[in-house]
Amino acid sequence: WMIKEAHDRGLEFHAWLNPYRATMNLETSDLSPEHDFFKHRNWMLKYGTKWYYDPGLPEVKNHLLAIIKEVVTNYDIDAIHFDDYFYPYKEPKLEFPDKASYDKYKKPGQSRDDWRRQNVNDLILALSQTIKAQKPWVQFGVSPFGVWRNQSKDPKGSPTQAGQTNYDDLYADVLLWMKNKWIDYLIPQLYWSMEHRLASHRKLADWWSNNSYGVPVYIGNGPYKIREDSDEAWKNPAELNTQVNYARTLPQIQGNAFFSAKSIYIKNQDIAQRLKNEVYDRPTLPPSFEPKTPTIIDIPVVFDVKTTTEKTQINLEKPLDPAIRYAMVQGGNDLNTLHEAIIHTAWVGGSRVRYLEVPSLNTEYLAIRWIDHYGRIVQTQVFQTPKSTRP
Structure with a gap:
């Protein structure tokens, strides 16, 4: 727990x-x-x-x-x-x-x-x-x-x-x-x-x-x-x-x-x-460190995003690489201020999932940062959600 x-x-x-x-x-x-x-x-x-x-x-x-x-x-x-x-x-x-x-x-x-x-x-x-x-x-x-x-x-x-x-x-x-x-x-x-x-x-x-x-x-x-x-x-x-x-x-x-x-x-x-x-006036990621042996990670690809009044579901083209530990998701309608939006954490713990769920983000843009087991940002993606997928 x-x-x-x-x-x-x-x-x-x-x-x-x-x-x-x-x-x-x-x-x-x-x-x-x-x-x-x-x-x-x-x-x-x-x-x-x-x-x-x-x-x-x-x-x-x-x-x-x-x-x-x-x-x-x-x-x-x-x-x-x-x-x-x-x-x-x-x-x-x-x-x-x-x-x-x-x-x-x-x-x-x-x-x-x-x-x-x-x-x-x-x-x-x-x-x-x-x-x-x-x-x-x-x-x-x-x-x-x-x-x-x-x-x-x-x-x-x-x-x-x-x-x-x-x-x-x-x-x-x-x-x-x-x-x-x-x-x-x-x-x-x-x-x-x-x-x-x-x-x-x-x-x-x-x-x-x-x-x-x-x-x-x-x-x-x-x-x-x-x-x-x-x-x-x-x-x-x-x-x-x-x-x-x-x-x-x-x-x-x-x-x-x-x-x-x-x-x-x-x-x-x-x-x-x-x-x-x-001194702690902004969020920060936990410290990252480098593995002793190089790792190759299959970069996640977002297929589509569906939003209801309760949740936003981020669907992936293929199962997530087990090297990915969690994702940080932010939603906003202005690209210039997207980085200031509330951060939602989607923890997967190395599971080969096909989708992520976070609280409902009825916004035009989503930013997704994929984090591996070593705390490194594998990739940051910005996804524009079609209006048809929003409530």
Whole structure:
């Protein structure tokens, strides 16, 4: 249902997962008897207030790969999206209890930190390969914590003083994943204000722009902090717009993502209106990307158009090429303003259909943009509808 509702609105659906977190607390009585906590108790490690899968076990890695393969194969999703939780954020004076698997699987001379990073790296690479083997157009994205490493630990790091970082604490070597093109996009969680003393949003946006290795980067913004944070900057209603506008000045930054929608949908609606008026004042297509192997697409040919008071049916000369994922249809009576008309999305999802249906467009002209699985506009067609086909 969620996938259909998103696609009907021309939105992509990215399936959001946390790979290693098995429970949200230590209470297990409410878990299903089929939960892995009961079926594979030896996979679980207790740390802090949660249970986690042991990332060092090959069985865990294979299990996660099977889950992702099932989701990609059986659902018409656009991406698999991992959150910032890899190895858990460290608890004070508490070591993650993976000594048994470390002793069993480490390489000679390999430190525990390097072994943990290798476990995560191996999972990310295998997931990338699994996803592309099933559906090469499904993206694999990650939204990591906003700091890779502090400059005090590594000259390549950012000018920040984060208490924990991806590389040193979560064992997520994000730069390696981008450098090797194991992921298709990155959304670093830059949930600080523009001039934050320890982790400046501005400086971090600059850093990620300069360290993208050609992988699309979308800045993660934190509207959940608006009027709720001790940082006074979040009381400024212009803070979020300032961040978005700054991201647009950086050449390697492709856009923004907000956590979470309810922070500007349910409350702070004045901020939502400001975003709509000042930075999101026109519709846009989801980002496109190029397939690794060239594709040849049979261009759709419109045979005729029939309109009733309820719907407009666009008939095709032959079944649609399965490489076509959806069409965007606009109707108008003036060619010069046709591009400003309301956009109607007709989702076909690769089906070999012979016609499309959209709400009734009793207009002289129709513009149809055909979009493939990679988000590319295959062709734009303008069709003049005969008066005899209109009500």
